[in-house]
Amino acid sequence: MVNHERTGIIRHLLPPMLFIVAVPVLLRYLAPDIGQADAMARGLAGPVSWPRFALYGVLFCAVGWLIQSLRQMRREAQTWRLGQPAASDDETMEPEQDEAFNEPLIWSGVALTLAYGFLIPVVGFALATMAYLLFWLLLGGIRKPVLITGITVLGTVLLLYVFVKLALMPLDRGQGMFDGITVSLYRLLRIY
Amino acid sequence: MDALTNISIGLGIALEFYHMAVMLTGLVIGVVAGALPGISFVNAMAIALPFTYMMTPLGAMVFLGGIYAGGVFGGSISAILINIPGVPSSLPSCWEGFPMTRRGESAKALTIAITAAATGGLVSALVLTFAAPPFASFALRFDQPEFFAATMLGLVSIIAVARGTPWISFLSLFLGIAIGSVGTDPVYGVPRLTFGFSALEGGIDFVVVMIGLFALCEVLEMLGKHAYQNSDARVKLRPPTKKELWGLRGPIGRGTFLGNIIGLIPGAGATVAALVAYSIEKTISPRKSEFGTGVPAGLAAPEAAGNATTGAAMVPLMTLGIPGSAACAIMLAAMILHGITPGPMLFAMQSDMVYAIFASFLLANLCMIVAGVFVAKGFSSLLRVPPTILGAFIVILSVLGAYGVRNNVVDIYLCLTFGVLGHLMKRFNFPSTPLILGVILGPLAERYFITAMANYDNDLTIFFTRPISATIVAFTVIFILWALTPDLLVKYNRRRRKKREMMEKNLRSREAA
Numbered sequence: 005m006v007n008h009e010r011t012g013i014i015r016h017l018l019p020p021m022l023f024i025v026a027v028p029v030l031l032r033y034l035a036p037d038i039g040q041a042d043a044m045a046r047g048l049a050g051p052v053s054w055p056r057f058a059l060y061g062v063l064f065c066a067v068g069w070l071i072q073s074l075r076q077m078r079r080e081a082q083t084w085r086l087g088q089p090a091a092s093d094d095e096t097m098e099p100e101q102d103e104a105f106n107e108p109l110i111w112s113g114v115a116l117t118l119a120y121g122f123l124i125p126v127v128g129f130a131l132a133t134m135a136y137l138l139f140w141l142l143l144g145g146i147r148k149p150v151l152i153t154g155i156t157v158l159g160t161v162l163l164l165y166v167f168v169k170l171a172l173m174p175l176d177r178g179q180g181m182f183d184g185i186t187v188s189l190y191r192l193l194r195i196y
Numbered sequence: 197m198d199a200l201t202n203i204s205i206g207l208g209i210a211l212e213f214y215h216m217a218v219m220l221t222g223l224v225i226g227v228v229a230g231a232l233p234g235i236s237f238v239n240a241m242a243i244a245l246p247f248t249y250m251m252t253p254l255g256a257m258v259f260l261g262g263i264y265a266g267g268v269f270g271g272s273i274s275a276i277l278i279n280i281p282g283v284p285s286s287l288p289s290c291w292e293g294f295p296m297t298r299r300g301e302s303a304k305a306l307t308i309a310i311t312a313a314a315t316g317g318l319v320s321a322l323v324l325t326f327a328a329p330p331f332a333s334f335a336l337r338f339d340q341p342e343f344f345a346a347t348m349l350g351l352v353s354i355i356a357v358a359r360g361t362p363w364i365s366f367l368s369l370f371l372g373i374a375i376g377s378v379g380t381d382p383v384y385g386v387p388r389l390t391f392g393f394s395a396l397e398g399g400i401d402f403v404v405v406m407i408g409l410f411a412l413c414e415v416l417e418m419l420g421k422h423a424y425q426n427s428d429a430r431v432k433l434r435p436p437t438k439k440e441l442w443g444l445r446g447p448i449g450r451g452t453f454l455g456n457i458i459g460l461i462p463g464a465g466a467t468v469a470a471l472v473a474y475s476i477e478k479t480i481s482p483r484k485s486e487f488g489t490g491v492p493a494g495l496a497a498p499e500a501a502g503n504a505t506t507g508a509a510m511v512p513l514m515t516l517g518i519p520g521s522a523a524c525a526i527m528l529a530a531m532i533l534h535g536i537t538p539g540p541m542l543f544a545m546q547s548d549m550v551y552a553i554f555a556s557f558l559l560a561n562l563c564m565i566v567a568g569v570f571v572a573k574g575f576s577s578l579l580r581v582p583p584t585i586l587g588a589f590i591v592i593l594s595v596l597g598a599y600g601v602r603n604n605v606v607d608i609y610l611c612l613t614f615g616v617l618g619h620l621m622k623r624f625n626f627p628s629t630p631l632i633l634g635v636i637l638g639p640l641a642e643r644y645f646i647t648a649m650a651n652y653d654n655d656l657t658i659f660f661t662r663p664i665s666a667t668i669v670a671f672t673v674i675f676i677l678w679a680l681t682p683d684l685l686v687k688y689n690r691r692r693r694k695k696r697e698m699m700e701k702n703l704r705s706r707e708a709a
Contacts, residue, residue, distance in 0.1 A: 019624070019626075023367065030374075030389065033389075033391060034388055034389060035386050035387065035388050036386075036387060036390075036392070041384075041386050041388075044384050044386065049383075049645065049646045049649035049650060049654065050384070051381040051383070051384040051385075051386035051388065052381075052386070052388055053646075054373075054377050054381075054638075054641075054642040054645065054646070055373075055374055055377035055378075055388045055389055057373075058370050058371075058373035058374035058377060058634075058638065059370070059374055061366070061367075061369075061370030061373070062367055062370040062371055062374060065363050065364075065366045065367035065370060066367055068363040069363040069364060069367060072363055105417070105420040105623075106419075106420045107420065109419055109420050110416050110417070110419060110420035110619065113415075113416050113419045113420070114416060114615075114616050114619070117412065117416075117591055117612055117615065118612055118616075120591070120595070121595065121608045121609055121611075121612045122609075124595070124605060124608060125605050133592055136588070136591075136592070137588050137592075140584070140587070140588040140591070141584060141585065141588065143419070143584075144419060144582075144583075144584025144585075144587070144588075145584065146582075146584055146585070155585060155588075159588075159589065159592075163592060163596070167596055171600075173596070173599070173600060173603070174603055175596075175599070176605065
C-alpha cells in the first residue's frame with residue numbers, strides 16, 4: 005500500500021468507522037439491565053428510548069459519513085492517477101493547516117490542566133491553584149520572578165476572596181495535612 | 197387605554213427611590229453574574245432569593261427582575277471578549293462576537309450586543325405590558341406536544357450552522373443528545389450510559405460541556421499560538437458608527453420578533469430563541485458564507501432574540517403561573533414566598549403592583565445599556581492582559597464554573613475532558629456547536645416527548661393533530677427545506693455541469709476519432 009493511500013484511509017475512514025464500532029457497544033451497555041428497561045417501556049417512550057434514538061442517529065450519520073468518505077477517496081484516487089490535485093469535498097474531515105500551532109506546548113498545557121484538576125481534591129483548591137498558576141506562567145514563557153510571584157499569590161488570594169468568602173463556594177480544602185494548611189491560609193486571610 | 201393608564205401608574209411606583217435602587221442593584225448583580233463564567237445569573241437569582249425576605253413583595257420582584265434582565269445580556273460580555281458563554285443563549289455571541297474581538301473590534305461587538313439586547317428587552321417589556329392579559333386565555337392551550345415541537349425547532353436550527361457538512365454536523369448533534377441523556381432518566385429512574393459510575397447518574401450538565409468545549413479549548417489554542425495579541429485590540433478599538441447600527445435594524449427587528457414569540461412559549465426560553473434567530477439570520481443574510489467569522493448581523497439577531505424572551509417569558513408566569521424558564525421559576529418562588537398568587541386574579545386584585553413590575557422591567561432594560569457599558573469596559577481591560585496570564589485565569593474560572601454547577605469534583609474532570617476533546621475536534625474540523633446544542637436541548641426534548649407520549653397514549657400523531665403543535669412542526673419543516681434548498685441547488689447544478697462536460701468530452705473524442 006502506498007503511503008498516501010494509507011494516510012487517506014486513516015484520515016477519511018477511521019473516524020466514521022470508530023463511531024460505527026462504538027455505537028453497538030454503547031447500545032449494548034445503555035442501561036445496567038437493558039431487558040428490564042425495555043420492559044418498563046409503555047409503547048414508544050421508555051427509559052432507554054431517547055438515548056437509543058440518539059445512538060441510532062449517530063450510527064446513521066456515521067454510515068452516511070463513511071459512504072461520503074469512500075466516494076471522496078475514490079475521487080482522490082482517480083485524480084491521483086491523472087496527476088491532478090484532488091477536488092476538495094466539503095464533507096470531509098481534514099486537520100486545519102492554516103494556523104501554526106505549537107503542539108508540544110498545547111499538550112503540555114493539557115497535561116498541566118489535567119494535573120490541576122486531579123490535584124484539587126488532594127492538595128486543596130488554594131494550593132493547587134497556586135501551583136497551577138506558577139507552572140502555567142512558566143510554560144507560557146513568563147520568566148520575571150516578581151511578575152510570577154505577584155500573579156500567583158495575588159491571583160490566588162483574589163480568587164479565594166471572591167469564591168470562598170463572597171460566593172460561599174465549598175471549594176476543596178485537600179486531604180490530611182493539606183486540609184490544615186488550607187484552613188491556616190483561610191484564617192490568615194480572614195476568610196474563616 | 198386601560199393598559200396605558202395602568203402602566204403610567206406603575207411607572208410612578210417603579211420610579212420611587214426604593215424601587216429604582218433595588219432594580220439598579222439587581223441589574224448590576226445580573227450583568228456581573230452573567231458576565232462571570234460559572235456564576236450564571238440564574239445562580240445569582242437563587243442566591244439572592246433569601247435576601248428578598250427583607251424586601252417588600254414588589255421590591256423583591258423588581259430586584260429579581262433586574263437580575264434577570266441584566267443577566268441574559270451579561271453572558272454575552274464574556275462570550276464576546278473571552279469566548280466563554282456566560283449563559284447558553286450567548287452561544288451565538290461566541291460564534292460571531294469573539295471573532296470580532298480577535299480582529300480588535302471588541303468595542304464594536306459589545307456596542308452592537310448592548311444595542312440589540314436593550315432593543316429586544318424593551319420591546320419584550322412592552323409585550324409583557326400589553327400582551328399579558330389577552331395571552332392568559334391563549335396559553336391555556338399549550339401542552340407537552342407544543343413544548344416538544346418548539347424544542348425540535350431549536351434542534352433543527354443546526355441545519356443553518358452545519359455549513360456544508362451535514363453528516364458530521366448531525367452526527368455531532370446526535371452525539372450531543374446522547375451525552376445529554378447520560379444519567380438517571382427523568383421518568384422511570386433508570387440510569388443510562390453510566391457504565392456503573394455512580395458519579396454519572398446525576399447526568400452531564402451542559403454548562404460543564406460548554407465550558408470545556410469553548411473556554412478550555414480556546415485557552416489551549418491561545419497557549420499554542422498566542423492568538424490575539426492585545427496591541428491590535430488597542431489600535432482598532434472603536435465603536436460602530438450610527439450608520440452601521442442603523443444597518444442592523446433588520447436583524448435586530450427579526451430577532452426581537454422571534455424572541456417575543458418564542459419567549460411566550462413556556463419552556464422554549466432564550467437559548468432556543470437565540471439559536472433560531474441566528475439560524476434564520478444565517479439563512480437569509482447575503483453574507484451567509486461569512487457567518488462564523490464575525491458578522492455583526494449574526495451577533496445582533498440572537499442578542500435581540502435572547503433578551504426579547506425575558507419579558508415575553510414573564511407573560512405565562514404572571515398570567516398562568518407557568519414559569520417559562522429557570523429564571524422565571526425563581527421569580528415564581530419569590531412570588532409564592534411573598535404571598536403573591538400569579539394568575540388572572542392578580543391582574544384584577546393587584547393591578548398596581550403588576551404594572552409596577554412591568555414598568556420596572558421597562559426601566560431595567562433602559563438602564564441595562566449603562567450598566568452593560570460599565571461592566572463591559574471593565575472586562576475590555578482584560579484584553580490588555582498578556583494571553584498567558586489571561587489563559588491561566590480563564591482555566592481557573594472554568595474549573596470553578598464547572599465545580600459550581602453541583603459542587604462536585606467530577607464535573608471538573610468532565611470539563612477538562614471536554615476541553616481536550618474540544619481541542620481535538622477543532623484540530624480535525626469536527627464541529628462542536630451541534631454537540632453543545634444537543635446537550636442543551638436534548639434533555640428538554642426527551643422530557644417533553646416522554647410526558648407527551650405518556651399523556652396522549654403513545655400517539656405520535658398528536659404532534660401533527662394539535663393546531664399549535666402542528667403549526668410549529670410546519671414551521672420546522674419549512675425551515676429545513678428553506679435552509680437545505682441552496683445547498684441542494686448547488687449540488688444539482690454541479691452534477692448537471694459535470695454531466696454536460698462529460699457529454700461534450702465524449703462528443704469531442706468521437707469527432708476526433
